[in-house]
Amino acid sequence: MTASDQYILEVIARRSVTPVHLGDARLYSILSIIRNWAGSALNDIKLSGSSAKNLVVQGQPDTDIFISIKSSSDATLKTIYESLNSTLRSNGIIASKRTVALNINYNGLDIDLVPGKVQPGYKIWHSLYNSESDSWLQTNIDEHIKIVKNSGRDQEIRAIKIWAKQNQLKFPSLYLESLVIDALYNRSKENLATNIFIVFKFLNENVELRRVVDPANTNNVLSSYMLTSREKQNIAKAAGKAYNENYWNNIIN
Structure with missing residues (x-):
């Protein structure tokens, strides 16, 4: 594990929240x-x-x-x-x-x-x-839950969610999760920091024009209504900035 991987895992541990369950x-x-x-x-x-x-x-x-x-x-x-x-x-x-x-x-x-x-x-x-x-x-x-749980991309998804929140980006969870899974298709699950940079590059280059569909129903086109063009531009711009950043504490903290 690299120092960058360790830093990201520490941020994820600090910023993650235990879900409130129905028995609360x-x-x-x-x-x-x-x-x-x-x-x-x-x-x-x-x-x-x-x-x-x-x-x-x-x-x-x-x-x-x-x-x-x-x-x-x-x-x-x-x-x-x-x-x-x-x-x-x-x-x-x-x-x-x-x-x-x-x-x-x-x-x-x-x-x-x-x-x-x-x-x-x-x-x-x-x-x-x-x-x-x-x-x-x-x-x-139920299919949404199954797809995300089986993707093995929990940490990358958490990191991108933290980054989006800290940059005040509107980025609905299902939309974000689908793009992270697509960006990392066939990629190793061992290189967290590298994978997150791959996601940033993917978002910068693709989020504005990419057709994103509900993984459980391809007729439900998420990209047609979940984000405006301006909101997609904001994500692309922020992702480009993150991709070119040299220090992780300037990306998520």
């Missing part, structure tokens, strides 16, 4: 509100996103909670999303709308709530409401 007492009340809201239409409540992948870093929500609604529900995706938002508000909880999530601060926790509806005939495929485009998308949360 601080979540008891909000989970009760969600269960009462969903009633008999509730299929499941589980961790999703970075929480389920154990890839949470400082600056990200403490936990991501996926709320699965049965396919038999008559409610539209928009109605489900807006109804949950109204229920939160009536309980004195103000939510900020994200693309497919409602972000809340509750009991000292930063939480993303993601409501989805099971697709008829399937157990793990869900339809989600896209609040930014007033449309819907289809995805498989």
Whole structure:
């Protein structure tokens, strides 16, 4: 292990956050509100996103909670999303709308709530409401978790997330994870610092124009709605600067 690898691992250890799990007492009340809201239409409540992948870093929500609604529900995706938002508000909880999530601060926790509806005939495929485009998308949360966990790129993903947060870049987790895995395809898993520089070069050269799709559903084109052209330019510029930097403490710390 090189000195650079050791430094990066030390930063990752310092900046990583243990995900808050559903059994945490601080979540008891909000989970009760969600269960009462969903009633008999509730299929499941589980961790999703970075929480389920154990890839949470400082600056990200403490936990991501996926709320699965049965396919038999008559409610539209928009109605489900807006109804949950109204229920939160009536309980004195103000939510900020994200693309497919409602972000809340509750009991000292930063939480993303993601409501989805099971697709008829399937157990793990869900339809989600896209609040930014007033449309819907289809995805498989369990497949996302499996792909990232099987990639063997946990440390590189954590490092790039830390770098993105410290550079105040908007870089949604699924988008970031997909690009890191693509950048390091067939690369060694033994050279952490070298791999991160490979990712920086890849982002600098590709993020603005590359078509990035949901790894669980190639019809869901992440690059078409998750980031604006300016946000992609910001990532490319910052990645280029990082790639040309000589000292790791000027890249992540």
